Amino acid sequence: MNPTIAMITFRAMLGRRRALLLFGLPLVLLAMAAALRFTDLADLDTTATILQRFGIATLLPLLALIAGTGVIGPEIDDGQIMYVLTKPIPRQVIVLTKLVVAIVLVTLFATVPTLVAGLLMSGMTAQLAPAFAAGVLVGGIAYSALFVALAVVSRNAVTIGLLYALVWESLLGNFAPGARSASVQQWALSVTDALTDASVVRSTVDLPLAAALLALVTAAGTALAVVRLRSLTVASAE
């Protein structure tokens, strides 16, 4: 961790217009939860459906995409990364700091809102709210590592990330069960499933496998980002 890099990254992330998305999406979730709570429609099933559909399947990947690519992608595109790279700082420190910032942002804007929304709707019933929050947290870590790596590797990280999250995980997952098992979302859901007694949450991947895959994706993403940053070629003006 390098506090200076973290400071610059936080300021860049929260100062940009994209930051509005960071605030906007969780607000929608919280507003929905509050509305259901006050109309007394929030039974356990509804809570689970909303947290799964909106929390894990939408809020989590989108926020992780914004945070994960945002902490490093624009800096590479605009060339400011030169100011960080021309310092005697090991490249893994740079990547880890960026990753931690992304995870903190995802925690603040996805995990915490998921927990609050869950508590609003069902309280501590069946441990549903904390279980979903835990799922979003571990999913957020894996997604962040994935998207940070993507942003170092490709100038089209946002597009590729969106295609992965929307087409692969959401659309294809509905048709092909195999594709569904190979998705960060499902692994996050496995963690949630294991932590709650509610029978409405059902994942297709066993917990040990899901946990191993989450750890693997996180480690591989981080390693790839470090390797690629080490030999980052700055686009020449010519």
Add this chain to the structure above:
Amino acid sequence: MSVLTLENVSRWYGNVVAVNGVSMTIGPGVTGLLGPNGAGKSTLIHMMGGFLEPSAGSVTLDGTPIWRNPDVYRRLGLVPERESAYDFLTGRQFILAMAKLHKLPDPGAAARRAIDRVEMEYAADRQIGNYSKGMKQRIKMASALVHDPPVLLLDEPFNGMDPRQRLQLMDLIRKMAAEGRTILFSSHILEEVERLAGQIEVIVAGRHAASGDFREIRRLMTDRPHRFLVRSGDDRALAAAIIADGSARSVHLTPKGLEIEATDFQRFTWLLPRLARDAGIRLWEVSPSDESLESVFSYLVAR
């Protein structure tokens, strides 16, 4: 005293060769890297700055390779050509952050020194996004100076500056060179390089075309056959007069006029009007047909 050494450095992108077998040694003082746009100057500077791997050959600073060696940045400062710094920071915050990233023992003092150095104290608390081009260039300079490196690389530092800013920056670069630093800057403008650089390295089409002090380079660039296109009242008679005088290597009679290749630029420009007057021929047009820097450069390459 630090020395940058390039040995037989080449860089290609796919099939395109951007830099081709360049060897040079850059020591203390100001060295100008001169060449037309697209000649490979930025590619070279990127390799010297550790942002591009040489496809062949080696780039070293005092014997240690630069590529994939972040430790080299303790002794190297780089001012990139791209304008963008962290626009949301003030100048002072930016330089202080750079000092901290270098893990300097007293980052606050180092930042103050660097800001003083580029005379940006008066604007240090304004956001970089609101700086003029010259101010941005100076704050970028301060960011490269904050750790007091013996080697400084500047990629097209004068681009987009007004004459006053240009003079200020030249002054600053001269002062830093006088302290024994090794400074390399790139430019496509001969006059800039001539005024500032003790040593000039000319790059054309990826090749190291010439090397020397400004007198040598100036001589290379003027002592060469110059081509002129001349239209006159009587091209044939004029051609005969020029050939008789012997100051031209060749004279072509074309429908557009006379194409003349002069061997002695000064003598020819002095002589032509007199010849025409003596022969009673009216000159309609005298235009140098290859005066662009590119053609000067390509002459140097072909030589």
